[in-house]
Amino acid sequence: MADVARVAGVSHQTVSRVLNGAPHVRPETRERVLAAIRELDYRPNVAARALVTRRSQTLGVVSFGSALHGPASMLDGIEQAARGAGYFVSVASLRSLDTRSVQDAVDRLRDQGVEGVVVIAPQTPAVSAIARLTTAVPVVAVGAGAGSRVPTVSVDNEAGAYAVTRHLLDLGHATVHHISGPPGWLETTTRLAGWRKALEEAGVRAPAPHSGDWSARAGYETGLTLADDPTVTAVFCANDQLALGLLRALHEAGRTIPGDISVVGFDDISEAAYFTPPLTTVRQDFGELGRRALELLVEELTGSDRPGSDLPGAGEAGAEATSAAEHGGRAVRHVLVPTEIVLRRSTGTASR
Incomplete structure (x- = not known):
């Protein structure tokens, strides 16, 4: 200087x-x-400045499943929001979300001087791990659901699944079959719940769901079975990759889409518009998810009610739901970011 x-x-x-x-x-x-x-x-000299200000301007992120569209997009949304707010991000990517692994990752990030930590928690074990965390830095969970003892921000998976199932029923389909994600994933549970809720409200008995592993291969294998059942006219897939595999199986079996069977997915991956036919799906706003996660973490860092109002994009109209629950004698905020149905050519009115 x-x-x-x-x-x-x-x-x-x-x-x-x-x-x-x-x-x-x-x-x-x-x-x-x-x-x-x-x-x-x-x-x-960032290290020297941190010694003087006691602020590293660095946040930690514990990530899991970053090869999958959802977790990878969550991580990208958090990084973009942090950069826009003037923070650096240090990422710890895990193969397992057990308590020991999450605690070790948080400890490593603390050793790097992070001011707070965001944990991407798409699986049930991660919620338990977060509940057992011992750390002096603020923690916010992404995707953990409203039962967590730390602030959370999640996509409203249940509402998205409900809306897209309701869309198929409104097209005249007698029922909607479902290819779910794997057990232990929170998205699997909440999307199943939304699908069941829509069928129950319509007075329709839910068919037994088919469990997948988020892959196109699982969708294809399940599709070989569904293609042989003439009563199947509508299928809701828990993600777009499952839908991709299903579409191929139906094409190979000679079933037309949407003439014989309507298909919907979830995520709106960039390729969904180029499937054959283009896929009707549920879009998630991962940019907003990241911004709201950062807002909650900044609230925890500053101890103020809503300091996130200074973050880029804050204050704009939004339909997300915010709730607070008591944990340890204090209110903990839980934010749900809304989804949006994207209508394309893979859905149509029931032919019978």
Whole structure:
């Protein structure tokens, strides 16, 4: 900083004010300092600054299943929101979400000086692991559901599954079959619940669901069975990859889509619009998910009610549901981000 001050012809304090974005620096002085910074290729010493301010401007993220669309998109949404708010992100990717693994990951992130931690928790064991965490830094969970003792933000999977099942029933289908995700995943449970709720409200008995593993292969194998059943006219797949496999099995069996069978998915992956036919599905707003997760974490860091109002995009109209539950004598916020049905050509009116 002394070198920058010398080249720019200003005081050390002026350089500090420019670096910290302080007001009351004349535009021409600010530009002279910035020019000196560029000339000298100066970079602030982050470690030294953290010692002085006790702020690392770094957040930790514990991730799992990052090869899958949902968790990977959650991680991307969190990273984008953090970058927009001026935070760095350090990621610990796990193969298992048991209590020991999650605790070790949080401890490693704390050793790096993170100010808070976001845990992407798509599986039931992760919820239990979060409940047993011992850490002095704030923790927010993404996808953990409203039963957690820490603040959470999740996509409203149940409402999305309910809406898309209701859409198929409104097209005249007598019932809707379901290919679910694997056991132990919270998305599996909540999407099953939304599907069942829509059928029950319509007075329709739910067919036995078929369990998959989120893969196109599982959708294909289940599709070989469903294609042989002439009573099947509508299928809700718990993700778009399952739907992709199902579409291939139905094509190979000579079943037309949507003439014989309507198919819907969940996620709205980038390829969904290019399936044959283009897939009707449920879109998740992962950017909003990341922004709200960061907002909750900043609330925990500052101890204020809604400091996230200063985050990029905050204050815009939104339909997300926010609730609070008592945990340990304090209110813990739980946010649900809404979904949206994307109508394409894989659904149509029932032919019988």
